Amino acid sequence: MFTLVVNGLMSCIAYLVVVRIIPPLEGMFIKANLYGIDLSKTKKDKVPEAIGVVTGCIFLIALFLFIPVPFSSSIFENADFPHDEFVELIAALLSICCMLLLGFADDVLDLKWRHKLLLPTVASLPLLMVYYVNFNSTTVIIPKPFRSWFGFSINLGLLYYVYMGMLAVFCTNAINILAGVNGLEAGQSVIIAMSIAIFNLLELYGDLWKAHRFSLYFIFPYIATSLGLLKYNWYPSRVFVGDTFCYFSGMTFAVVGILGHFSKTMLLFFIPQVINFLYSVPQLFRLVPCPRHRIPRYNPQTDKLEISTTTFKLSDLNVTGIICLSILKKLRLIHWKEYYKEDSEKWVQCNNFTLLNFFIVLLGPMREVALTKYLLIFQVICSLLAFSIRYPLASLFYDV
């Protein structure tokens, strides 16, 4: 437990450093052309972008300084050095550092979509290699109802590595597309990280306590640095987190999920992101026209956010698109308005398919900060749901 206390103290220091270091750096980012204009404000100030690179670096420095701590006993007692645990720590840092570099490069250079999918996969290679040499357990226990078909367990082999490789890509992009109002990216990441931390702390008394302690080594500094960032990213944002932060967060979650052996439980904490992704599918796969920006529209008269919309001729959609839309319409999950233009064809206006717009469809136009709060409350509720799935319900499907 000593190592966790040291880690916690270092995390507190990291929080203070982040809080103190961001304001003086703001000008540096604007000077370097790294800034955005907040579309949901009347003032059109330059807001520094990609500040996630600062918290990422502080996170890395904190963990670099922490490296010797878990191994202090082996060092002082001249015992056999646990190289296998050591390499886990180093490889995890390598993957995170690599991702931070890629994220920052993306913010600066605006990488193409294919890079955004390819590079996280490459960055997770060292991690998979460590998993391979240290555990190489690719066997999955089958839930009870399905055991008559698949048996007690199934060895996924290579497929399990593909799954782990895609985990980083998923976590990164899942956070990246549930975004668009001040404080949401950092806020949701902090809630996910806190859920992971609670889960790890509960499991510290289980058989796999070592893996969960390992996860906490990363999650504490992550929460600390992200809270520091959230202080400035909260409404009204003084700084934007940038893709850097999403890349960095996604990889941190993937790392602890993989090396902490709870990647499936971790996905449970991503329910809002999964819902947002599924809801976005018709636009992501271009079944419905998708504008460049899908964030809610700001109405300067009322200082409230309204839905942003996409407009199209109904006859331009293909069959799959029409089926998707009619299901969503029937379930009242979208705003839907039909009208005829001079070409006497039926045109449709509906909201962009994001969770943000859906909340506005449901609750009506609201101030930006209210929307952020609703979404974060939703994230917390989903985490509670995740815990109830993981603990009471899991006993129905698995022997505990």
Place this chain on the structure above:
Amino acid sequence: MFTLVVNGLMSCIAYLVVVRIIPPLEGMFIKANLYGIDLSKTKKDKVPEAIGVVTGCIFLIALFLFIPVPFSSSIFENADFPHDEFVELIAALLSICCMLLLGFADDVLDLKWRHKLLLPTVASLPLLMVYYVNFNSTTVIIPKPFRSWFGFSINLGLLYYVYMGMLAVFCTNAINILAGVNGLEAGQSVIIAMSIAIFNLLELYGDLWKAHRFSLYFIFPYIATSLGLLKYNWYPSRVFVGDTFCYFSGMTFAVVGILGHFSKTMLLFFIPQVINFLYSVPQLFRLVPCPRHRIPRYNPQTDKLEISTTTFKLSDLNVTGIICLSILKKLRLIHWKEYYKEDSEKWVQCNNFTLLNFFIVLLGPMREVALTKYLLIFQVICSLLAFSIRYPLASLFYDV
């Protein structure tokens, strides 16, 4: 040897990738405001800056893909996995990746001097930790003439770690300050890397062959990617390498020097950089006024480079400054011109203290490409000198 062949093949592919990928990325860098104007050309085109990040990433990807190769036999034969060798590879990549991130951040954000000294030290922490747990040999053999005073060997303890920590800072900045003409940073780095490769190949038949093979794993891809970069950075430069490249190169050299156990021999390949540093000392420590840019002055009439100068009142210098200058003047190592201004005080104009200006003082104004060639030839000569110090002369000072 099989692993070295695979590594060599992967390096060739890395070279081809670098050569193909740089041209399409040029526009991306200019769009992101990452460009410089070549001061030594009549055309004032935007030249993309910080392209070192591209070669660095290709280098990392090549090594990520190479990771499993050296361990393939342990994996297939189910033998005891050599975690200690594995962690060396991963930690080395972590330090290099970290440095690439810092270098790129420096190019984008223009970091302060204190960051430039602090951050490389932090980035080398994982490396030192690995050195500590894997070797922790801090004993230095004393050269024969000094053994009567110090004994056969001396244990430097913590001091040795300080020395290794400073190695990264030294290598980085040594390359960074011997710069200013097209192709020089990349060119000198390639020559240093080739010298290291030759040294490693010679030592492959010695006792420490494993350490030297480890070094070659990094040096081959490094040479390949840097040669690819040099192709576009050579006179007239289509791209600039940026601080990113210097950081990345410096750390790569430090890594192989430390984990390959030849950090002292490696320093021998930095003779021109050391000379340049010593020659620069009066300006670096502000004994003599130091302008923002010290690169040679371009004369568009002749298309030749001339010395750039610094001008000051002789009475403004302190004692140390005057002593330095008079020694340099006596040895004819500087250009020196005295004159009187209307204030009837003695003013002095002398060249900026860089090796580049010194070559022009020595050989007269010349075209930029000629200066680069002279400096690179000088680098090769110094490498030959280094080998003659390391091999024939070392036997006078050490038992071989």
